[in-house]
Amino acid sequence: MFDTLSDRLGSVFDRLRGRGALNEADVRAAMREVRVALLEADVALPVARDFVDQVTEKAVGAEVLRSVTPGQMVVKYVHDALVETLGAETAELNLGVTPPAVIMMVGLQGSGKTTTTAKLAKRLTEKDRKKVLMASLDVARPAAQEQLAVLGRQANVDTLPIVPGQQPVDIARRAIQSARLQAYDVVMLDTAGRLHVDDQLMAEMKAVAETSTPAETLLVVDALTGQDAVNVAKGFAGQVDLTGVVLTRLDGDARGGAALSMRAVTGKPIKFAGVGEGIDALEAFHPQRVAGRILGMGDVVSLVERAAETIKVEEAEALAAKMAKGKFDLDDLRAQLQQMQRMGGLGALANMMPGLKGMKGAMDKAADSKALVHMEAMLSSMTAKERAKPEVINAKRKIRIAKGSGTTVQEINKLLKMHMEMANAMKRLKKMGGLGKLAAMFNKGGLEGALGGLAPPGGMPPGGLGLPGGTGGLPGLGGPAFNLPPGFDKFSKK
Numbered sequence: 418m419f420d421t422l423s424d425r426l427g428s429v430f431d432r433l434r435g436r437g438a439l440n441e442a443d444v445r446a447a448m449r450e451v452r453v454a455l456l457e458a459d460v461a462l463p464v465a466r467d468f469v470d471q472v473t474e475k476a477v478g479a480e481v482l483r484s485v486t487p488g489q490m491v492v493k494y495v496h497d498a499l500v501e502t503l504g505a506e507t508a509e510l511n512l513g514v515t516p517p518a519v520i521m522m523v524g525l526q527g528s529g530k531t532t533t534t535a536k537l538a539k540r541l542t543e544k545d546r547k548k549v550l551m552a553s554l555d556v557a558r559p560a561a562q563e564q565l566a567v568l569g570r571q572a573n574v575d576t577l578p579i580v581p582g583q584q585p586v587d588i589a590r591r592a593i594q595s596a597r598l599q600a601y602d603v604v605m606l607d608t609a610g611r612l613h614v615d616d617q618l619m620a621e622m623k624a625v626a627e628t629s630t631p632a633e634t635l636l637v638v639d640a641l642t643g644q645d646a647v648n649v650a651k652g653f654a655g656q657v658d659l660t661g662v663v664l665t666r667l668d669g670d671a672r673g674g675a676a677l678s679m680r681a682v683t684g685k686p687i688k689f690a691g692v693g694e695g696i697d698a699l700e701a702f703h704p705q706r707v708a709g710r711i712l713g714m715g716d717v718v719s720l721v722e723r724a725a726e727t728i729k730v731e732e733a734e735a736l737a738a739k740m741a742k743g744k745f746d747l748d749d750l751r752a753q754l755q756q757m758q759r760m761g762g763l764g765a766l767a768n769m770m771p772g773l774k775g776m777k778g779a780m781d782k783a784a785d786s787k788a789l790v791h792m793e794a795m796l797s798s799m800t801a802k803e804r805a806k807p808e809v810i811n812a813k814r815k816i817r818i819a820k821g822s823g824t825t826v827q828e829i830n831k832l833l834k835m836h837m838e839m840a841n842a843m844k845r846l847k848k849m850g851g852l853g854k855l856a857a858m859f860n861k862g863g864l865e866g867a868l869g870g871l872a873p874p875g876g877m878p879p880g881g882l883g884l885p886g887g888t889g890g891l892p893g894l895g896g897p898a899f900n901l902p903p904g905f906d907k908f909s910k911k
Contacts, residue, residue: 430712459675505704523622536696549601550596552588647682688701747807798817
């Protein structure tokens with residue numbers, strides 16, 4: 418996400434930070450590079466021009482040039498301008514209306530509208546405790562209504578029964594009546610799309626809107642289409658009363674031009690971002706956090722929230738009890754690897770940790786070789802006894818495990834060596850008084866104390882972010898600091 422833009426801006430700011438003093442010429446030269454970086458990221462020209470002018474006006478002031486850390490001051494102004502361009506505040510859904518609140522999803526064909534409808538319905542059901550009914554109004558695309566029904570079953574969200582031959586306006590009317598009779602909180606209308614914005618599409622949108630009076634009209638656009646996404650949004654905004662935008666495939670958008678241009682060009686906030694193919698892969702769009710990721714400042718709040726959502730409390734408590742005794746077997750290693758996968762893998766974690774943007778490449782290299790998947794296969798090919806007592810794994814057993822997992826004996830040896838190093842680290846930690854005492858040496862209460870104000874509703878999960886003792890250590894990363902497990906690099910792509 419935003420990798421190209423992030424790398425370009427990072428190189429510009431690294432040069433600024435390395436200077437003890439800056440003059441106006443230095444600042445203006447850096448801003449020219451920022452402008453080029455924005456344009457290469459497919460940001461709309463007027464947006465890039467206004468962005469650079471805004472930052473330059475502040476950055477050439479006496480406050481920056483006379484500052485003790487002028488480079489950091491310039492970065493701060495760029496960060497503030499990014500936040501403002503992206504929308505300043507997180508835009509929430511307006512569901513404070515008499516139930517059922519109607520959310521109308523609009524967009525072109527192929528933008529991911531139907532999938533996004535199901536993702537948002539699942540999010541509203543699980544996070545906001547809303548009773549949601551979905552209805553497909555797409556009678557033009559073959560099997561579109563059946564697709565939403567299948568997604569509804571996957572998301573455990575109700576869908577309106579299909580009546581063959583019924584037209585969009587009638588379907589919308591029936592959905593709202595059914596929702597009132599069955600006390601649904603939200604009705605989601607998945608409207609039909611077209612290959613391009615045309616009069617027929619807009620007439621249908623307006624007719625459905627008049628019938629349903631939606632509380633939210635969300636435009637779904639594909640972030641990978643760059644400026645085309647912005648042009649589509651402008652076309653819809655001029656015809657339909659939009660309340661927000663959902664950007665799909667944002668995880669694959671290395672440039673970020675659509676996200677940076679959308680708010681400024683359309684005046685409509687980005688409310689959600691699709692960050693993967695899974696039914697859970699939809700996130701609220703937080704301008705502050707996105708700006709932090711672009712500038713390599715990390716996103717600790719999202720990291721804590723993701724950990725709270727993915728960590729299984731029972732597993733964390735069981736692991737805490739074992740590690741308190743200095744024990745760490747292959748079942749524990751397996752649980753930690755699975756936890757890393759649930760949190761998005763090493764590259765995703767590096768993106769969200771402050772100061773670790775530079776490690777992302779190395780982590781992605783390890784991830785490209787499917788190291789986590791290979792280790793999971795090796796561990797799954799072992800018996801329960803072998804995982805509990807790795808010392809029983811002799812040469813004959815290693816050959817069997819290698820054949821069962823599609824790996825080699827050498828890779829089995831690397832895995833066992835990695836586990837041994839981690840187990841020894843746990844034993845040494847116990848002798849030092851445990852993770853809690855170690856954390857107290859650095860910061861009273863550990864990282865959890867430092868992140869107390871950032872913890873999600875309900876507080877941190879037991880064991881901080883996966884390790885006991887309140888350290889807030891990241892799961893499976895070898896301890897309270899953000900380190901790869903010892904030997905993990907041996908599994909990277911050759």
